Amino acid sequence: MPYLSHDFILKNLVIIPTYNEKENIEKMIRKVFSLPEKFDLLIVDDGSPDGTGEIVKNLQKEFPDRLHIEERAGKQGLGTAYLHGFRWGLSRGYDYLFEMDADFSHNPDDLVRLLDACKNGAQLAIGSRYIKGGKVANWDRKRLLLSFCASWYVRLILWIKIKDTTAGFKCYHRNVLEKINFDAVTFKGYAFQICMKYAAVKHGFKVVEVPITFIDREFGTSKMSSSIFKEAFFGVWKMRRLKL
Numbered sequence: 001m002p003y004l005s006h007d008f009i010l011k012n013l014v015i016i017p018t019y020n021e022k023e024n025i026e027k028m029i030r031k032v033f034s035l036p037e038k039f040d041l042l043i044v045d046d047g048s049p050d051g052t053g054e055i056v057k058n059l060q061k062e063f064p065d066r067l068h069i070e071e072r073a074g075k076q077g078l079g080t081a082y083l084h085g086f087r088w089g090l091s092r093g094y095d096y097l098f099e100m101d102a103d104f105s106h107n108p109d110d111l112v113r114l115l116d117a118c119k120n121g122a123q124l125a126i127g128s129r130y131i132k133g134g135k136v137a138n139w140d141r142k143r144l145l146l147s148f149c150a151s152w153y154v155r156l157i158l159w160i161k162i163k164d165t166t167a168g169f170k171c172y173h174r175n176v177l178e179k180i181n182f183d184a185v186t187f188k189g190y191a192f193q194i195c196m197k198y199a200a201v202k203h204g205f206k207v208v209e210v211p212i213t214f215i216d217r218e219f220g221t222s223k224m225s226s227s228i229f230k231e232a233f234f235g236v237w238k239m240r241r242l243k244l
Contacts, residue, residue: 012039012115013094015085017078020050021102029059029067031108037115039098042088043069044081077188078168082196086177097177099170106169110212114171122208123176124200126162127169133211134164150232154194157236160201163209166190166232172200179203184242189228191235199244 014032018025025043032039041063045053056069070084082099089097096118100106110127117125128134130151136144147166154165180199187195200207 010096011094012037012096012098013042013085013089013092014039014098014100014111015042015044015082015089016100016102017081017085018043018045018048018052018056018102019075020048021052022048022050022055024102024104025052025055026059028102028104028108029056029063032111033063033066035108035112037112038066039111040066040094041068042085043067043102044072044085045069046072046075046081077192079185079188079192082192083182083185086172086182090174090177095174097172097174099168099172101168105215107212107215110169110210111171113210113212114169117208117210118171118173121206122171123173123205124197124207125171126164126167126197126207126209127212127214128162128164128167128209129212129214130163131209131211134209134213135211136214136216138216150190153233154236158194158198158239160198162197162201162207165194165197168193169212169214170196173205176200176203176205179205181242181244184244187231187235190232191228191239194232194236195239195242195244198239202244 029041032041043056053069053071060067070088086097096115098111098114106127114125114127129136130148151163151165185192185195
């Protein structure tokens with residue numbers, strides 16, 4: 001049965017997985033809390049040795065009711081971090097749950113635009129680089145071509161119309177997440193992002209892409225690896241057989 005918030009006040013939760021993001025995390029938290037819409041924040045930190053978790057816990061004194069942290073032991077992967085965050089948010093009655101990176105490659109101002117898309121009928125809103133109005137800044141041609149071709153490859157295999165299939169900036173209505181079988185989603189990197197979109201489409205939810213500008217990180221280290229790429233390349237074939 002769909003969840004209805006008490007007094008019809010919509011609750012928004014932004015989930016940000018972190019591993020060694022001390023240069024970015026305080027600026028990101030303060031930026032999200034400065035937006036005109038009210039967003040709560042859940043940081044899922046995988047035992048960052050650089051003190052990211054301590055920075056968040058110190059800021060909780062300033063934002064006691066809006067800033068939350070879940071600490072896990074060691075790097076367990078992006079996908080498991082988001083699934084942990086989804087379960088946490090659903091159990092606490094959030095209506096809209098967002099995925100966003102900590103490194104400002106996703107512009108926090110666009111959270112409002114993703115939320116507006118869902119308020120206007122979308123059940124999953126995707127911050128898209130590859131629809132009209134979307135773009136990527138600070139990437140070389142080789143990396144941009146690889147990303148664009150990856151999305152084309154996914155559309156070909158899964159028969160979905162989403163242009164930016166690997167996008168990680170998203171807003172879900174809780175009904176979408178309640179319908180998806182999380183136990184079947186075992187991917188950790190880009191494959192996780194693809195699988196969640198595919199599941200939403202398979203269940204018949206309305207998916208809308210919102211154009212954004214993706215900006216490569218200025219501080220910290222990218223978590224991209226060859227294993228993440230291989231998981232996505234071969235994982236799309238596996239997704240077709242999953243009971244999502």
